[in-house]
Amino acid sequence: MKIVQVKAKIISNKKLSGHYWHLEFVSGEIAKSALPGQFVDLRVINGFEPLLRRPISIHGVSGDKVKIIYEVLGKGTQILSTKKGGQALDVIGPLGNGFAYKPTLKSGGAKNILIAGGIGVAPLVFLAEKIKTVKPLILIGARTKGQILCTQEFKALGCKVELATDDGSAGLKGRVTDLLKNVLEQVKPSRLFSCGPHPMLKTVSQIALENKIKAQLSLEEHMACGIGACLGCVVLTKSGYQRVCKDGPVFSNEELIW
């Protein structure tokens, strides 16, 4: 699958809530070949300060449009949030390996469970869309209600959504991984897919191992090149260091060494 660099036209760049933004740009090539779990690498400025591109998961595609959602954290995402529809955005993608999933499950058979932490919902919506027949169960965790994203999108896809918040303002009061434990007492899923903060992924991985369920985890690491050239974004696996940008960002939990 070919990587392309495009000056993509921005269609819209809107605030969702709080620090969360939704951006849509046009790129037929990327839209055509993008897989759930892959990401794009964005150049937010023409100059060299900030220097590096910013990796952002592909949230979805429709026709020749590519959607991302991002959280404004520092310089780069702040500048990204100032972009206007009609402007050009320098994008490289699609990058990395997506989730290993079965697009069609035996109907009536075991569900997949998708576990998202914060902005980690981004790639999981794309995944939920691609999994036909037996729709996955969605577990979303966040600090507080206002930071829970995409519940409507998941429901529109026909997915059941359960929530957990640290402050109990929505769903279970506690961690999404606590929610996962509760759920696993009833359901025996075929596979877990998760994206979110590192500690959360670590816990999901442990739970998966204890319950002998396969889990696919999407990791983050600081990236310089995004295309596997600099060896900067490595994570420790049973086969040594692997590149999150090229060998990942999705890894199966058995590979990873925490």
Added chain:
Amino acid sequence: MKIVQVKAKIISNKKLSGHYWHLEFVSGEIAKSALPGQFVDLRVINGFEPLLRRPISIHGVSGDKVKIIYEVLGKGTQILSTKKGGQALDVIGPLGNGFAYKPTLKSGGAKNILIAGGIGVAPLVFLAEKIKTVKPLILIGARTKGQILCTQEFKALGCKVELATDDGSAGLKGRVTDLLKNVLEQVKPSRLFSCGPHPMLKTVSQIALENKIKAQLSLEEHMACGIGACLGCVVLTKSGYQRVCKDGPVFSNEELIW
């Protein structure tokens, strides 16, 4: 006279023609004490790339408003041109020593002549405004007609304006210094005031010496601090190196060593 640093509210930032822009901001302190030939030092960005402030002459004041006109050349002025009315601009000023001029001349007596090259008109409009009774004669030079600025403003002040362009598209075909030579064959002015490119100022200085007329020249040098602290912006004078930002930007032609 006190220097201030203010976060000034931009009132307007409009394109004049070609690469030339006009910006107006509010600063009572600066407006109150500003003298013709002084400048302000602008921070065009919150970050540190580009690193340094940009020195720009005070083009005029009205009430608590300060006016500048600038040419978009590189990074800094390009960023300045993206500022919108209502935004805050970090300004230090007023800086340097202005022109040494007689605000009121003996009526019927000898005129002053103001010689501007390109964007050099900026401080001279402010000066022309301040010289009462006998209005100065204005000579403006530029590459082509489209780059001649402020003729209307000078005329509105009651000044006679003569032009010179390299391509002859307006006024004399040739240099503004050629125009000056012609003029000096008829009029014997009391004093010359000039602002523009270095080679032009050098010629004006020579003409002034030959004709035994006092001349006040506004120089430019690359500046780091703009307030006399770094000793970066020096120009060679009979009393050694002097700082354009603090001892200038206006120097009398007898002081300067070219």
Added chain:
Amino acid sequence: MVKGINPNLSVTIGKLVLKNPVMVASGTFGYAEEFRDLIDLRKLGAIVTKTITIKRRHGNLPPRTCETSSGMLNSIGLENPGIDNFIQKKLPFLKSLGIPIIVSIAAEESPEEFEILIKQLDKINEVSAIELNISCPNQQKDKLISQDAKATFELISAARKLTQKCLIAKLSPNVTSISEIALACASAGSDALALINTLSGMSIDVKKRVPKLGAWAGGLSGPAIRPIAVKMVWDVYNKIKIPIIGMGGIVDTESALEFIIAGSTAVSVGTVNFVNPQASIEIIAGLKQYLVDNNIQNLNNLIGRLKACKD
């Protein structure tokens, strides 16, 4: 949220006690009077003057500054009025501020000039410390004193004999081993180290094919060099036990904290004075807030407290 503590920002450098660790770097603050309208100078931990020589120096051919990516080059060339004019015309204002004044000095030809300068400054009570600038890249010399451990040791030993005042050695980053030079300073009796001076650099106007500086080359400063400076402070902190005054690309509280956590007892604010004259004052307030937020009573408990990085 502000906790109940009122942290102590005071630090000690040799005999010199500073009410806070924030000073302004030599050559970036003139003689302080240039900033009098813009900030409350009395709030500063200390002021370091532009480097002074015995005779007046006219400095280098302009242009003397040029902008680079997140930095700048300067080739001022130690322009200064000479020690006598300095004492008569510049020192009185500095004295009037009532805060520690550190006078930076340099030799033009022979190291002996340092001795003459030190003897003259030693007599002046209001001079709190003397900074030996043995690292100016703008003197077009083959080798700087601080690029040679032996020369550095000899110069500082000689200086040490001449004054009881706090002696600070300002070092060049253009060396193979900064700790080797720092060690020479410490063993020679220097009270503290100022790290770092500018890095030798050059920028070219490719249209004209000429250097952007009249002196061809100059010294690089600003945020661009911060990682280099922080690393040198950390190296020296782990090998040499005299206090470090850290500098190089400090622009705000966060960047100042990098230097303190890496082992600087005090920090010097340089190039940013040109961009944001308020920076030094903002950093003093910011450091205090950081101590409060992190419930640290005394800034000294932050110096060199870099931990291993783990999840």
Added chain:
Amino acid sequence: MVKGINPNLSVTIGKLVLKNPVMVASGTFGYAEEFRDLIDLRKLGAIVTKTITIKRRHGNLPPRTCETSSGMLNSIGLENPGIDNFIQKKLPFLKSLGIPIIVSIAAEESPEEFEILIKQLDKINEVSAIELNISCPNQQKDKLISQDAKATFELISAARKLTQKCLIAKLSPNVTSISEIALACASAGSDALALINTLSGMSIDVKKRVPKLGAWAGGLSGPAIRPIAVKMVWDVYNKIKIPIIGMGGIVDTESALEFIIAGSTAVSVGTVNFVNPQASIEIIAGLKQYLVDNNIQNLNNLIGRLKACKD
């Protein structure tokens, strides 16, 4: 406006003839295959591989990169598959490109490793040149080979005996005198010099009070260091007569021209490959246009042509 001339961009480095002076810097271009989708690799003057060691190296603890002002730090730690895997798995694709391939090599423990690597590479026709990386700041050694003139001279002399291929010595900017080291390389028979490797640097997360890199320190690269690199190229160009491959913060035609005018026979494009993969190709076109616009027939007539600056 384009004049009638069709300038010659070709340059010669030892035995190595390049159709244009633009190469990609070791470690910033992987093994080229990573960029195959993004640019036409055959247009490059040459490709320098990631540094190879005898045995596979796993590299340093992550995080391995962090952003700095107009630059970045890296502490990859020479992760590479080892020479045998390189030859089997990576070299075939590089060979297939039909452009000069420069293999960068380094020793982990003893200099003798260089000899083993050179003997192995000497046999391979498609290896056009060998770059001796004696300047990697990420090997946590006390002293790099290229920080010691004698060690440098000995290593390169030994290497010289083993191959007729073009030998390039890659030097560290963390030295007191770059020309001293460059001279050692030239006298030992090095065909060319690669200037500069990254500068040792460190960045600190002040909230956690930990280094931003897992290896604590790393190498600084990008536009931030360009003035330092240009100055070193200029210094060496004026003292040593073997060709220089200039690098350090090249991002576009203008910055590449700075290095050529300062005395670089070729330029190496590094960090910018991560930001704008097209940079090297754009620079090749840009250099050609500059020669046309300035009516210069041959790029060699631009090398080192820095003039004194006057109005």
